[in-house]
Structure formats: structure tokens, C-alpha cells
Amino acid sequence: MHNPETLISEEEIRLRVDELAARISLDYADKGELVLIGILKGSFIFLADLARRLTIPRHIEFISVASYEHGSIRSGAVRLVMDVRRSIEGRHVLVVEDIVDTGHTLHYLIDMLKTRGAASVRTCTLLHKEHKTEVDVKIDYLGFSIGDEWVVGYGLDYDEKDRTLPYIGVVQPTDY
Numbered sequence: 001m002h003n004p005e006t007l008i009s010e011e012e013i014r015l016r017v018d019e020l021a022a023r024i025s026l027d028y029a030d031k032g033e034l035v036l037i038g039i040l041k042g043s044f045i046f047l048a049d050l051a052r053r054l055t056i057p058r059h060i061e062f063i064s065v066a067s068y069e070h071g072s073i074r075s076g077a078v079r080l081v082m083d084v085r086r087s088i089e090g091r092h093v094l095v096v097e098d099i100v101d102t103g104h105t106l107h108y109l110i111d112m113l114k115t116r117g118a119a120s121v122r123t124c125t126l127l128h129k130e131h132k133t134e135v136d137v138k139i140d141y142l143g144f145s146i147g148d149e150w151v152v153g154y155g156l157d158y159d160e161k162d163r164t165l166p167y168i169g170v171v172q173p174t175d176y
């Protein structure tokens with residue numbers, strides 16, 4: 001059993017999620033029900049914690065996307081695998097991600113949700129690898145900026161391993 005080195009502790013995550021939830025609750029205080037869209041699978045733990053700490057009316061949806069890959073190289077093209085259940089037309093939407101890496105996933109989703117007539121589309125991500133950006137996307141609510149390391153835990157996996165680790169840890173592919 002390996003124990004990934006801690007990058008962001010449970011306590012640090014808890015405090016940051018509290019802050020994000022407070023800011024989001026304030027920003028949407030008079031805007032009616034907020035539609036939170038979690039991007040599977042990575043966001044499921046962050047979304048669960050964030051959603052429970054909001055003090056505003058909220059509705060939960062999920063979307064699943066996949067990246068086209070050529071061998072182990074991601075092409076940047078994204079396709080929808082599972083969609084939301086209800087129309088988001090005229091609704092205020094907050095897309096919730098665990099991590100923004102190249103930005104392709106979020107870029108695709110923001111475009112798609114705006115095309116569908118959302119009243120507004122904002123983004124919230126726990127982690128952002130700034131130096132890996134290939135396409136610029138606006139991140140409205142950010143947990144932590146991190147470097148270019150392999151991270152696992154709190155929803156993030158390495159080949160489906162370590163998703164449920166309670167903190168964000170750093171690993172090397174050779175650890176598995």
C-alpha cells in the first residue's frame with residue numbers, strides 16, 4: 001500500500017471549499033436556483049462537498065465527456081458521453097471541475113452550454129495547472145493553482161486508482 005506524498009491536505013481543502021462556497025453563495029444570492037454541473041468522474045467529491053456548503057437554492061446535474069486520444073496523446077477534441085437531464089435554457093449555470101489542465105474540456109463545455117441559452121455560465125475548479133494551458137478559459141472560482149505534477153485523490157485518479165484518497169497527493173507513474 002503506497003501513501004502518496006501530500007500536496008494539499010484535507011484541512012486545506014476543507015477551508016478552501018468553505019471559502020468558495022461562501023463566495024458563490026454571495027454572488028448568486030438574488031439569482032434564483034443555481035444549476036451546478038459536475039463533470040464526471042473527477043468532480044464528484046468536490047461537487048458533493050461544495051454543493052452541501054452553499055446557502056442558496058441549487059440543482060445538481062452531471063455531464064460526462066471523453067477526449068479523443070491517438071495512442072497516449074490527447075488530440076484536444078472532446079465529445080459528449082452523457083448529458084444533463086433538464087434544459088438549462090435561461091438558467092444560471094456553474095460548471096464544476098476537479099482540474100483544468102489544457103483547458104480543452106472546459107472550453108468545449110462553456111461553448112456548448114452558452115449555445116443552449118443558459119442565462120450565464122461560470123466555472124469553478126478545485127485545481128488548475130496554469131502552465132499546461134493550450135486554450136484559455138475563464139476560471140471564475142479557483143481552489144488552487146498547481147505545477148505540472150501527477151495528482152490523485154479527492155476525485156482525481158491515476159488509471160482509476162486513488163480517487164477516494166481524502167487529500168490531494170503527488171505520484172509518479174512508477175508508484176503503481
Ligand code: PRP
Pocket residue numbers: 039040041042043067097098099100101102103104105106156157
Ligand atoms: C480530467 C478532469 C477534466 C479534464 C481536464 O478528466 O476531470 O475533466 O481531465 O483536462 P483538460 O483541461 O486538458 O481538458 P479525465 O479525462 O481524467 O476523466 P475523469 O475525470 O473521469 O478521471
